[in-house]
């Protein structure tokens with residue numbers, strides 16, 4: 731048996747698919763204001779894999795995350811979490827699936843100002859009537875470095891600390907899959923590295939599945955693979971990324987963008 735810094739057995743890596751988009755299309759608006767945010771995207775996110783999504787502003791990264799997490803409707807194609815087709819679910823079932831299986835870290839933190847840090851972290855479980863696993867919760871809180879701030883409300887916390895509350899909240903319920911939309915965008919490099927290290931460890935040691943949007947090649951290098959989006963389409967993929975390789979790939983897209 732392997733004991734890890736998380737104090738649990740090393741998770742067995744599987745190749746099962748945690749989430750899958752097939753020809754996923756999302757169109758916003760109508761007529762002249764119509765925007766094709768996702769144009770027949772097909773992509774798989776395997777269990778215990780850490781995927782980074784990159785691409786220029788407006789390329790559809792947040793839209794892809796929102797559609798896959800059941801936070802936004804799709805216009806065409808399919809979005810699955812495990813074996814469940816999201817488009818087949820009514821509102822009630824979708825809400826339950828989101829609550830029970832999906833963690834989401836938003837581009838904005840979405841913390842409730844009247845609740846303290848701990849109450850914010852356990853809110854989704856409180857709503858679901860689930861008791862937090864205390865050992866896991868302590869470990870999450872400790873790892874994101876919030877042990878001394880649990881009684882503070884968001885306006886008494888720094889931006890980085892608020893982001894860490896949002897990270898802890900998304901992980902507290904041990905979701906099957908975690909979507910994170912620029913989780914380190916508001917953090918200084920040290921706090922950012924801590925959060926990224928934590929996400930990577932949760933994948934490597936606990937078999938957590940993580941899909942993360944980032945603009946930062948260094949953040950992307952924590953992932954197992956990087957998927958590149960442009961104009962609502964997947965245009966490239968990189969495995970075992972290094973920051974240099976990611977930067978190189980991004981430069982190539984920029985160059986193409988300028989010449990086309």
Ligand SMILES: Nc1ncnc2c1ncn2[C@@H]1O[C@H](COP(=O)(O)OP(=O)(O)OP(=O)(O)O)[C@@H](O)[C@H]1O
Pocket residue numbers: 758759765766767785786787788789790791792793794
């Ligand atoms: N609610 C909406 N109504 C209309 N258009 C939208 C809506 N949400 C997003 N879009 C459009 O869809 C496209 C993709 O947006 P999205 O937010 O997914 O981009 P992104 O890749 O996350 O960008 P960023 O890096 O700036 O966060 C953009 O052109 C955007 O203007």
Ligand SMILES: [Mg+2]
Pocket residue numbers: 791792793837911
């Ligand atoms: Mg976005």
